[in-house]
Amino acid sequence: MANMCPYGRFTHAVVRGIPENFGSAAGDARKNGEVSVDLAKAQRQFGCLTGALRQKVGLQLIEIPPDTELPESWRIEDVAIIQGDTALITRPFKHQRRSEVDAVRRVVSELSLNVVEMGGEHGESGGATLEGSDVLFTGKEFFVGLSSHTNRGGAEVLADTFRDFAVSTVPVCGGARLKHICSMGGADTIIISSSDGAKKTLRMMEQLTDHHYEVLTIPEESGANCIYIKGPSKRDFLLHRPADECPDSISAFQKLQDYTLLPTACSEASKLGASLSSLCLLVNRKHTYF
Template identity: 25%
Template sequence: MVEFTNGIVRKPSKSMVEGITTGMFSSENPKYEDGLKQHGQYVKILEKLGLEVLVLEPLEEFPDSCFVEDPAVVTDKFAIITNSPKESRNGEKVEIEPTLKNYFDNKDIYYIEYPGTMEGGDVLQVDNHFYVGLSERTNDEGAKQFNEFVSKYGFTSSTVPVTEGLHLKDFVIYLDDNNMLLSSEMNKASEFKDFNRYVVEKDELYAINSLFINGTVMVPEGYPKTLNYIKSLGYPVEVVNTDEFKKIDGSLTCLSLRF
């Protein structure tokens, strides 16, 4: 089990109402004030679960910048600054770099460079292995560079096609002890055949993006079937309202960097 001691989050900006969305999870526009309250509660739960959380100030010029997981991938050993192909998001990597330098030596910070592209939402860590989703945001070259970096620290990686939605972790999440939540489409992937898989029903698809933190699972509010399944595995749970972030394709994992 990966133990987390640090977290980095960024307050949502007022411009979050202009965030990118596929409309897959909601057709409504987010409400900034409600999003700010939900974000504050999210931080409190991370702290309750043992993380020392650094809260960064909002960036109005980047509507999606509260999703700090996308511009970087971090472990307790290294950080990889990604390279979004979306112009409205690519500048976030510049903003996160100084913060990461407070935690990591320069020799342990790496950069995905063009023609490689990557967003952290496509990177799923299972112990010492990373599954990298190939999507509209992450390409083969980005995955290749990523593998070169992580292999220096004894990690391995492999790629998985993302055939639905935005990011890999919207459709498959690892908890711990071989337990995994995934969509019916991802359940067909041979890469995941050896896990204890729970196929989340279509009406609760958003609940796949639950977040395992130091023995407890954070679960988005409003998905009783998935919640009850997670409880049946014996996990303590924390139910979190992320409705405003759902409206711009955001969820529990993408709101923080954890290491």
């Protein structure tokens, strides 16, 4: 049956630490193509995120150690889709990322979630790929962005796994991943970038849904990815990019009345094509296993 828990209610956050070879192989200021990333700063920002989730929101934090053999494994959102008591272990597009699922599989199993594998006919032989950065769950339905990392086969596996919810596919217009241009700001609010591509994707989503959503438009695309949580205290929290990273977006976030706004830096991870939600998996469990 569909999970009747209030949307955004979570008890645990699963994260994976920033490895020493974050973005590259050596040096404190790492090179990734033309982009320079700072390892120490990335680790500080990761610490601030985990601190906010644990100390301010009140979630129980499960941290998987960093792994230099899996330098992108800190993008933990990509490797599992969790809804209710079910965790779908995904199949990332890059072959070198597929070993990242092993540690996450162990954690969600220990949390007594029902683990579904993306294997069999939809896996190796079917060529299906699916990453969490392309999946937006609204509490009522799933939208799956068709991107360079997620294809229709992956969306079909998701639909087969979560049969209580409608699953719609939309092309990602003007952004690398669906959740780079939009996220949820509550049970009925979609936060979306003001870019032309994002607006086009939103129009497609509106045509595909039977539900009405309020729309909060964010002027900066990097600010459109937020993390909404209704914590154990039943307060509404929104983790969002801070003023020094998205100065024009702060006034839009302040329209969310009665929310606790938690500015959370993500500049270093964003240089590598990640976003705030890339850095955690959120789980709702009634009992404590850790």
